[in-house]
Amino acid sequence: MIFKNKWSLKKVALHVPPLPSEYRNVSGATFQPFTFDENVGKELCVVLLDDPQFSRELGKLKPFNLHATSGAVRTSAGVIGYIIWAVSSRRGHVVDYEHTLNPYDQGTIKLLSAVAKQSHIKVLVIDSISGQVVGFYELPNIFEFGKLAKGIAMITDNTPEANFAITQRALSAEFSLNDLKNLPG
Numbered sequence: 001m002i003f004k005n006k007w008s009l010k011k012v013a014l015h016v017p018p019l020p021s022e023y024r025n026v027s028g029a030t031f032q033p034f035t036f037d038e039n040v041g042k043e044l045c046v047v048l049l050d051d052p053q054f055s056r057e058l059g060k061l062k063p064f065n066l067h068a069t070s071g072a073v074r075t076s077a078g079v080i081g082y083i084i085w086a087v088s089s090r091r092g093h094v095v096d097y098e099h100t101l102n103p104y105d106q107g108t109i110k111l112l113s114a115v116a117k118q119s120h121i122k123v124l125v126i127d128s129i130s131g132q133v134v135g136f137y138e139l140p141n142i143f144e145f146g147k148l149a150k151g152i153a154m155i156t157d158n159t160p161e162a163n164f165a166i167t168q169r170a171l172s173a174e175f176s177l178n179d180l181k182n183l184p185g
Contacts, residue, residue, distance in 0.1 A: 059135025075170035078162020116146035
């Protein structure tokens, strides 16, 4: 069943809680739960974090196009899931963000399944120093994260659990963003 979460309010006035310390002074992407509209309830959105100057540029992009390449890959330290978020605009490619996923955490499968059921994905662009929201976008949910959730569940059924932090480091050492974007689906 699709969770219809298309923005219906006229004005965007976002009040987000303070950034947790692990998201301060970083560049990256993550999913976070938010309630944008009390009538819709809690939904998951993509949060893009970057430095003050670049995040403000990203927050003003028109049009804002977001593409995702996702999968799971075996590293020397174990299996890890990933999403490469690629932002583009009229001028072409703007930036890629690597979003790693712990395939052995049951919360990952639940999270991806919940995102997959949303009709739309909201994107918050946040200045990771001040924690200020500097951009808000809403896009149709065409990302097929339900397939990613099923694929990750199948891969982890027959592989030993790995230390996520070590696997993240192995991913960075063994695969470039372009490698991950070009792996066969």
